[in-house]
Amino acid sequence: MTDTFLSATPPAPIRQRAARDLTRRARWKPAEILFWLCAAASFFLLPDQHLLLSEIVILGLFALSLDLIIGYAGVVTLGHGAFFGLGAYVAGLTSIHLTAEPLTGLALAALAAAALGLATGPLLLLRASDLTRLMVTLGVAMLLYEAANKASWLTGGADGLQGVMIDPLLGRFEFDLFGTTAYGYCLIVTFVLTLIARRIVTSPYGLSLRAIRDNALRARSMGIPVGPRLLAIYAFSALIAGIAGALLTQTTMFVSLDVLAFHRSADVLLVLVLGGVGYLYGGLIGAVAFKLLQDWFSALTPQYWMFWMGLVLLVVVLIGRDRIQTLPRTLMRRLHAEGRA
């Protein structure tokens, strides 16, 4: 067999080099560690900002989920709000009808969103243009929105779902007015999920996703089952989006129809593109930048903040986000290189 040919010479140094190359992406980079240190520091140093920070982290987690399919699987969607909204409603309904324990709500929301992802995923596998995918996913999200509006006996319709009460986290930490528990909770959930997502995108499975994104023709000819692989990441991405939605419900103790609205899906895409796709932190960084700018501008001018927001986005795009973004990365690489030397 071929093996005789292959096992002719077992070159150990080459193997080591190969191993080093394969583990390269999974290695923790200083900037990543710095990012999480900053996040942890913000919890202790900025107690006044916990409410805004919670909102940022939730949006960031939502954008991260989108990055998994856009950045890693190369499939664009404009309907990711469907999963976010479903998670939000499931968490709200769980607290009203089943249990007010937050982690149960989180788990159920995740399951529901993943199930919806599995059910609607095949629509994305149509041989179609990006535009078609965008619109099909948008259509699904809008259908869900209208359904939630119609089913007001269940969802409260346009008035919103009332009566959401969440028990203290782990039975100890009550969700306080300052948003401290909420922020801690969101931050830890996001951190854990990022770790899991990170592990997945650096696994052999994650490598195969990148291969499909870069060259689906080749991937098929290598026998990679493209459809199931994409479906799996879509469902996982939906799961995370559902958790982000559930976090929003649990920290605000309210669900309204706009969790499913078009602007939810559009904003998250904006945030992700602003932060950059395909390196997992784009969503989180984009959320920080977007929300801080928005908060700052709307404090200055509640009526016309959108103008300044638009202007900043415009300048960012025109200068080229790459150039802005690679700055820290080039710095990092330089540091890295020095560290090695």
Add this chain to the structure above:
Amino acid sequence: MLTILIDGIAYGMLLFVMASGLAVTLGLMNFVNLAHGAFAMIGGYVTALTMNRMGLPFLATLPLAFLVPALVGMLAERTLYARMYRRSHLEQVLFSIALVFMAMAAADWLLGSSQMLITLPGWLQGRFEIAGIAIGRYRAFLILVCAALVIGLQLLLSRTRFGARLRAAVDDQRAARGLGINVGGIFALTFATGSGLAGLGGALGIEIMGLDPTFPLKILVYVLIVVTIGGTATLTGPFLAALIIGTADVAGKYYIPELGAFLIYLLMIVLLILRPQGLIAPAR
């Protein structure tokens, strides 16, 4: 029954005029311009302001509603859009949404956030009857104007030198340049035409859809639906799509009101599953 059909066709025609410019930029120039609605809004405001503040008659404002957005479009194309042609679609999305944000805030600042309304001239109000079918005068007017536009546009693209040059520029920029075609100029003109059409659509649509600073986002989804279902390869595709969506929406709400808002999305999903490349797919 026929009244409903005519209402639907008029609505579809209106959608087409607004969407046609997007079909051109997206299909021919391969640029995702989500700010398309902003040009429609400019056209709408031009008509509303010249009518309400300067007392121009409705018809006289329509050429202005085409020209002003076209000029703004050309200016924006030369200064901003031209830098974005080579970027990824996602960046184009970010770029054009940023423009939408700015346009919405600017409109709010300049003109206020309330609905802007116009009063049509008497001969366009009310309705008339042909063979027992009642037809709204304005809707008949819409159908006529839009039909003329559709034909004109088709002729422009297929029969004129400009159309031929545009197609050449789109097929292969480098070759077109080699033939001495001013590709940048062609693109600017095309973009201006698309923006002007959007503006005209916005002006014609005030009476039906209203006009306020959120207009660009409000029509965005409808316009995208039309372009996606129609496919970006031809103008005939979006035209058919606009008619289908227009009549289906109106008829659906009349006959099965319970499905009301669902219908348009369901229809879109089904059509896209059946024809993922659009009604009229690009030739291979």
Add this chain to the structure above:
Amino acid sequence: MSAALQTINLEKRFGGLVATNKVSLVLEHGARHALIGPNGAGKTTFVNLLTGVLPTDGGRILLDGEDVTARSQIQRARLGLGRTFQINQLFAAMTPVESIGLAVSERMGGGGDIWRRLGSRRDILSEIAELVERFRLTDVMDQPTRALPYGKQRLLEIALALAGNPRVLLLDEPAAGVPEAERGELLETLAELPRDVSILLIEHDMDLVFSFAERITVLVNGTHFAEGSVAEIMADARVQEVYLGSDEHA
């Protein structure tokens, strides 16, 4: 014993144009078989039919005696049908190690592992190392593919196909576009391909065909035109006229 790969009356039409006209071809085990033909003879269409990129309009395809006509591209690949592409189909952002590792781990059933760390399976690592060396990619193994010289990319193209441990390998113009300086390396590597892999070489370049192939099939206008040993084909006057003649004009 059945052939490694066999087609029976394979057909493909595009509208009115017959691209593949009832082609029957037998690829023996361990074969070094070349498929040649002038431009537009339907060689690439034939490869696309074999690999399942295009659906057939008639006829059957047997892989080791098993009918795979209705199987998908992915299933055929899993059954041991490997291919290279006329125009490189590589993963531009990945390194050769990653690309080859992907192919190896897919074959070993590790491609769907979501929790394992890359580079943690020793068996896979060994195979990567051997393939990297075999295909003379050692120097560039950890550089992004897009930065590789064209000849190296061509080698990687073949390495990826071989990494799937195919029983049958279709090489679609492997030497196309390779600069003269890098050509020798490529030819050597081709010559060293393991004997137990049955190879169908689709080629334009006669030097390569004559040095590599033991048997030749000539395709003209989508039709099986002639077949025989290298010597027979070289001596065939009809082939000279139809094929080699037209090649001079091309």
Add this chain to the structure above:
Amino acid sequence: MQRRNLLLGAVLAASTALAGLPALAEGTPFKVGLILPMTGPFASTGRQIEAAARLYVAEHGDEVAGRKIELIVKDDASVADSTKRLAQELIVRDKVGALAGFGLTPLAMATAPLSTRAKMPTVVMAAATSSVTESSPYVVRTSYTTPQVTSKIAEWAAKEGMKRVVTVVSDYGPGIDAEKTFVATFGAAGGEVPETLRLPLQNPDFSPFLQKVADAKPDAVFVFVPSGVGAQFMKQFVERGLDKSGIKLLADGGITDDDILNGMGDPALAAITGFHYSAAHDSPANKAFVEAFQKANPGMRPNFMAVGGYDGMHAIYAALEKTGGDSDGDKVIAAMKGLSWESPRGPVSIDPETRDIVQNVYLRRVERQGDQLWNVEFETFEAVKDPGK
């Protein structure tokens, strides 16, 4: 991880200790957090309320009972979770003494639990669903409720001898509220509602629904749609000649919103509306209000949103006056209960039981006076309570 938990616990303990939120001492400013949709589709609501609230402060001075009044305006773009977050920040960070604004029902509903928890007086200046005041004992409303107005329209229609009325409402909370109230009240008075139509919120063309109305051949059609949409509806109503075919157009006054009434042109003349406020209300208080408002905001005419904001500020001022500057939430709310005053819209009071506004409901028709259109009142129902409770 252990250490992290400990730290987390410590911070939580420290912050819950602060959560008591002591009522601020006299002399410090009394801040009012005004959360409004300033951008997006409901931006005009925010604009009107903000303008009116600022007008009130300008007219009445920024000091009450020794406390300086500060307005903090925030934009929630009518997204409920933003409203909630902004409210929370205003409470814990800016230490406001009262929250106000709330353009839409879900925005108020999202904030209500927070008001209860922080004992925060919350003045709803716009949202009109009946149940808003039931969502928290700290909520007071100075706008109106949909059933309050709708029930009187239905009564009037029955009184005028109408037998068959079709309802057309936008398919969302307030619309459905209006539909239910109309059907119940009109039915109780012996009328018949042969068809109830619901419009999707995203609905650019009304023709199919108007065709249905025409098919049913009723005496009148009752309409409830968000205010910007109303103008479109009336135009298409007239375009189809429904007014000439003898179908009367009854509506909640939002449809002939004073803010944009002038732009609607003659189609607006077809409408008979019921509402709690018209800029044409004939009283000295209103004349002064309209004049001052237009002087401060050229080109704008105050509408029902403005009067809700104006009266909301009055409620806050009057309550502070009563408590002598004490901003304790319970005391402020207690002071608001039972307040009564002469508003630009007419006499109003706060029902001590429900904390909802009690006011006159007027029936109006649109008339042209000079080159302007006005909602002219022709019938008054006095001191109407919200029938929903």
